Amino acid sequence: MRYSYYPGCTLKTKAKVYEDTTLQTAKALGLEMVEVEEWQCCGALYPLNTEEHFSLLAPVRALSQAKELNHEKMVTLCAGCFNVFKRTNKAMREDGELRRKINDYLEEDYLGEVDVVHYLEVLKKDIGFTAVAEKVKKKLEGRKIAPYYGCLLLKPRNEMDFDDVENPTIFEDFLSALGATAVEYPYKTECCGSYLSMANEEVAETAVGRILKSAYKSGAEAIMVACPLCKYNLEEYQKQLQDVAGENGKMSVLYFTELLAEALDV
Amino acid sequence: MKITTEKINSNLVRDVEEVSGQKVSACFQCGKCTGGCPVVWAMDIFPHQVLRYAQMGLIDELLHSKTLWICASCQTCDSRCPREVDIPKVIEALRLIIMREKGGNYLHPNDLPARVRENAPQQGLVSAFRKYAK
Numbered sequence: 001m002r003y004s005y006y007p008g009c010t011l012k013t014k015a016k017v018y019e020d021t022t023l024q025t026a027k028a029l030g031l032e033m034v035e036v037e038e039w040q041c042c043g044a045l046y047p048l049n050t051e052e053h054f055s056l057l058a059p060v061r062a063l064s065q066a067k068e069l070n071h072e073k074m075v076t077l078c079a080g081c082f083n084v085f086k087r088t089n090k091a092m093r094e095d096g097e098l099r100r101k102i103n104d105y106l107e108e109d110y111l112g113e114v115d116v117v118h119y120l121e122v123l124k125k126d127i128g129f130t131a132v133a134e135k136v137k138k139k140l141e142g143r144k145i146a147p148y149y150g151c152l153l154l155k156p157r158n159e160m161d162f163d164d165v166e167n168p169t170i171f172e173d174f175l176s177a178l179g180a181t182a183v184e185y186p187y188k189t190e191c192c193g194s195y196l197s198m199a200n201e202e203v204a205e206t207a208v209g210r211i212l213k214s215a216y217k218s219g220a221e222a223i224m225v226a227c228p229l230c231k232y233n234l235e236e237y238q239k240q241l242q243d244v245a246g247e248n249g250k251m252s253v254l255y256f257t258e259l260l261a262e263a264l265d266v
Numbered sequence: 267m268k269i270t271t272e273k274i275n276s277n278l279v280r281d282v283e284e285v286s287g288q289k290v291s292a293c294f295q296c297g298k299c300t301g302g303c304p305v306v307w308a309m310d311i312f313p314h315q316v317l318r319y320a321q322m323g324l325i326d327e328l329l330h331s332k333t334l335w336i337c338a339s340c341q342t343c344d345s346r347c348p349r350e351v352d353i354p355k356v357i358e359a360l361r362l363i364i365m366r367e368k369g370g371n372y373l374h375p376n377d378l379p380a381r382v383r384e385n386a387p388q389q390g391l392v393s394a395f396r397k398y399a400k
Contacts, residue, residue, distance in 0.1 A: 191340035
């Protein structure tokens with residue numbers, strides 16, 4: 001199976017391990033990822049207003065490049081990129097006025113032909129978790145992992161269409177396929193504070209503290225994420241664990257692809 | 267605070283509705299948004315109150331609120347809203363009114379601690395400046 005692949009800024013730098021483990025595991029599973037040419041930053045956030053069309057130019061340009069590659073689907077990893085592309089694509093399919101403006105400006109003719117998917121969706125729907133489980137060489141048996149979804153993969157509900165907004169299960173199903181145990185805890189979809197860690201750190205720290213403590217108290221040894229910003233926040237405020245885990249309390253935070261690479265032994 | 271028909275019918279309310287694409291009058295104050303907001307404890311005006319203030323034309327009060335800079339746009343509120351009001355969009359419209367004024371930026375690159383500048387992922391930095399500065 002061949003896919004267009006949009007890595008985004010963070011996967012090329014701060015989250016290099018996310019990209020490396022994605023490409024290694026994709027290869028082991030027989031998937032070919034063809035990187036979109038000359039892509040630019042997607043803008044990180046979908047504009048939450050009716051008049052800011054300019055920031056959609058970069059994602060539409062990348063989608064248009066993906067269309068040239070002639071693959072049905074474009075795979076993204078970073079939850080920020082996935083959110084922006086999925087929503088931009090939907091808007092391009094449904095909003096004729098927006099489509100005309102953007103295409104006129106870019107001198108393109110993009111109508112939303114490409115399907116935007118997350119790598120986890122490829123694993124679940126195109127390969128199937130049962131088939132992934134069959135490829136596992138080193139089962140992660142006995143490993144207790146807290147699945148942490150964050151917000152951007154799931155919300156808004158009617159635009160992302162990724163999983164149940166209140167009680168998603170795709171991370172848990174993925175962990176089961178690898179032989180690991182998914183820990184149940186009440187904060188798996190609660191916001192980590194997102195960009196507040198840049199400008200209102202005490203708010204992000206409190207939000208992170210609740211997630212870390214809850215995961216720790218539920219017996220997790222690590223937290224699994226799909227978003228570089230969630231990972232940064234959860235790692236940055238580890239001292240919040242001191243109350244429950246003692247002075248040197250730590251909780252590792254791993255991308256789902258790191259666990260997959262370990263299980264596939266690549 | 268004083269509520270007047272002039273305030274309720276002001277251009278500012280229309281601006282907020284136009285920029286956000288949301289009808290603030292749709293809200294019937296059930297409070298589910300505030301009940302589920304993960305950062306509500308840091309806000310001075312709660313999410314359901316933001317809509318009530320907007321309905322009453324108290325835009326000036328909202329423009330001085332800490333809430334505008336605390337909302338992380340996690341969209342928990344609007345995914346639960348029975349009236350389908352997208353509150354993060356209303357909050358973004360209010361933020362834009364401030365940031366479009368001269369000197370309205372909330373965050374400057376020099377404000378970031380060196381630790382954040384060095385370690386934060388691009389996704390976080392770009393997001394913060396998209397939300398907090400022109």
